[in-house]
Structure formats: C-alpha cells, structure tokens
Amino acid sequence: MHICMDWRAVKFDWNKARAFLVTAEEGSLSAAARALGMAQPTLGRQVDGLEQELGVVLFERVGRGLTLTPSGVELLEHVRAMGAAAGRVSLAALGQSQALEGTISISASETYAAALLPPIVAKLRVEEPGIHVEIVVSNRASDLLRREADIAIRSFRPTEPDLIATKIGMADAILYASPGYVEKLGHPKTPYDLRHADFVSIDPSGGMIKPLNSLGLGLTEANFPLLTESYLVMWELVKQGAAIGILDAHIGDAAPDVVRVLPDLEPLSFPIWLVAHRELTTSRRIRRVYDFLKEELKR
Incomplete structure (x- = not known):
C-alpha cells in the first residue's frame, strides 16, 4: 500500500510524528509513554490525531501490543529520517552555544x-549557578543521538561513531546483606556456604546467575526468589534483611546498615564511562559540565 496525499496540504505536527515514531519502536502505547515521560492517554491522542490528519490507519492492535499497518511501515521510514535530521539540527545549535547558562541533562x-550525583551537582551549582541540571534517571542506556540526555554515565563503552567517551575507572560489584541476614546464614566463609542463600535479582532474564557462578557460588534460579528492575528497591530489600544483593562498592561500603558478604571474595569489576555526543563538545556549557563530572567522578 502506498500513501498518496498532498503533503503540502497537511498541517504537520512534529510532536504527533514523534509520538508515532516512539510508539512504533517501543511496540505499545504504554512503553512509548514511559520512554517519552508522558501520560499514555495524551500519547494515544497524539497518535490518533496524526492518523486523522493523514487520513490513514497506522497501527493495528495485536494482543496487548501494536503492529504497524502497511501505511505505518511506509510512514515510519520518513519519520525516522525527520527525527534524525531534527536531532542533528538541535545538536548543531546547542554545539554553537558558548554561554555558561542553560540546562544540561545528565543520564x-x-x-x-x-x-553519586547529588553532591557533585550541588558543587557544580555553587561554581556555575547559571547552569540548570536535569538528572535523567534510567537503568537503560539513554539515546544521546536522540537527545534523551546531553551526557550519560554508563558501564559500557559506546560503539556509535558520533559519541565520545572517557573511561573514568573501574568499579567493583560486591555482595551485601544486612548483619542479621549474615548471622542467619551462619556467617558464611566460602562460596559454597551461600548455596541456600536468597538473592535479589535485578535482571528478569536471569542474567545474574552466570557472573555470580563464575565466582564459584553454584547458584540456581531457586536462589533468586525476589525480582525487581529497580536498584533502589533491591537495595532496600537488602537493608531490610530479605536477601543478598550486589552493588557498586563505592555505594555499598558507605551504607552503615549493610556488610559485605564473603569480604575476601573476588569482586565482579566493570568500567565506568562518561559519554556525550561529539558535536556537544563544541559547546562551552556542555564541555564545562563534562569536564567537571569527569574530575569529580574520578575522585
């Protein structure tokens, strides 16, 4: 099916087009609403409005998700190109800014x-009161190319050629539990002693088992009766004595109400990267915040 219309006669609304683009990529209105940080009914009205303006049906409902119609597939190619172009224009404009004023988003x-970020941002605000900071909280990698954030702190090196990255250092992931839970386990001394322990999983796919077993723990799915995709919820469960959790040692060691489980166990190490779009480095404001974060995080 080919979309036949006079595009010059269409009053095109980029917000509606973006709603369509993200919905197509996420596969459902609920997921798209979360990705865009907006209410699902509002997003649905924008998609419906685009369909009405263009006079075509873009989605068909399949179960709880959505699938593109032939018209939707054809339109998606054009909207993706528009989104990429809009992102390049926005990045270029921001890159030309030399004022140490304005908003910076950090993911x-x-x-x-x-x-980690609150004391750093508080210090930045003292030194640069003209810079406003938006902290984007996400356990997935924010898309810097689409301006979901200006700067990101990640645990992996980006592969996109348009991104630049600085390795801040290595962090150790350590097993923690409340003192009461460690006592309940009989103060384990070896990995084998944790064979009957409960752990909190933060990976629905079960991806925590393999790296932990590489340390000799010998765990199975039965050792993970608790699941949450929220690190903060996981940490609260650990502090309440519900199970063992794993967290960056910089954060875990500073908590007074938990202790290391098997302190001599080899940690799981991972890198910390500071990432930004290449064009943003021409912005004095972005460069200032990027360099500030780099120095503070290295501490």
Whole structure:
C-alpha cells in the first residue's frame, strides 16, 4: 500500500510524528509513554490525531501490543529520517552555544543518580549557578543521538561513531546483606556456604546467575526468589534483611546498615564511562559540565 496525499496540504505536527515514531519502536502505547515521560492517554491522542490528519490507519492492535499497518511501515521510514535530521539540527545549535547558562541533562542509573550525583551537582551549582541540571534517571542506556540526555554515565563503552567517551575507572560489584541476614546464614566463609542463600535479582532474564557462578557460588534460579528492575528497591530489600544483593562498592561500603558478604571474595569489576555526543563538545556549557563530572567522578 502506498500513501498518496498532498503533503503540502497537511498541517504537520512534529510532536504527533514523534509520538508515532516512539510508539512504533517501543511496540505499545504504554512503553512509548514511559520512554517519552508522558501520560499514555495524551500519547494515544497524539497518535490518533496524526492518523486523522493523514487520513490513514497506522497501527493495528495485536494482543496487548501494536503492529504497524502497511501505511505505518511506509510512514515510519520518513519519520525516522525527520527525527534524525531534527536531532542533528538541535545538536548543531546547542554545539554553537558558548554561554555558561542553560540546562544540561545528565543520564545515570538509579543508584548513581541517587548516591553519586547529588553532591557533585550541588558543587557544580555553587561554581556555575547559571547552569540548570536535569538528572535523567534510567537503568537503560539513554539515546544521546536522540537527545534523551546531553551526557550519560554508563558501564559500557559506546560503539556509535558520533559519541565520545572517557573511561573514568573501574568499579567493583560486591555482595551485601544486612548483619542479621549474615548471622542467619551462619556467617558464611566460602562460596559454597551461600548455596541456600536468597538473592535479589535485578535482571528478569536471569542474567545474574552466570557472573555470580563464575565466582564459584553454584547458584540456581531457586536462589533468586525476589525480582525487581529497580536498584533502589533491591537495595532496600537488602537493608531490610530479605536477601543478598550486589552493588557498586563505592555505594555499598558507605551504607552503615549493610556488610559485605564473603569480604575476601573476588569482586565482579566493570568500567565506568562518561559519554556525550561529539558535536556537544563544541559547546562551552556542555564541555564545562563534562569536564567537571569527569574530575569529580574520578575522585
């Protein structure tokens, strides 16, 4: 099916087009609403409005998700190109800004956003009161190319050629539990002693088992009776004595109400990267915040 219309006669609304684009990529209105940080009914009205303006049906409902119609598939190619172009224009404009004023968005996981960024941002605000900071809290990698954030703190090196990254250092993921839960386990001394322990999983796919078993723990799915995709919820469960959790040692060691489980166990190490779009480095404001974060995080 080919979309036949006079595009010059269409009053095109980019907000509606973006709603369509994200819905198509996420596969459902609920997921798209979360990705865009807006209410699902509002998003649905924007998609419906685009369909009415264009005079075509873009989605068909399949179960709880949505699938593109032939017209939707054809339109998606054009809207993706528009989104990429809009992103390049926005990046280029921001890159030309030389004022140390304006808003900077920083993306980080829940734990880093809650535990590491607040004192750093407080110090930045003292030194640069003209810079306003938006902290984007997400346990997934924010899309910097689409301007979901200006700067991101990640645990992996980006592969996109338009992104630049600085390795801040390595972090150790350590097993923690409440003192009461460690006592309940009989103060384990070896990995084998944890064979009957409960753990909190933060990975619905079960991806925590393999790396932990590489340390000799010998765990199965039965060892993970608790599941949450929120690191903050996981950490609260650990502090309440519900199970064992794993967290960055910089954060875990600073908590007074937990202790390391098997302190001599080899940690799981992972890198910390500071990432930004290449064009943003021409912005004095972005460069200032990027360099500030780099120095503070290295501490």
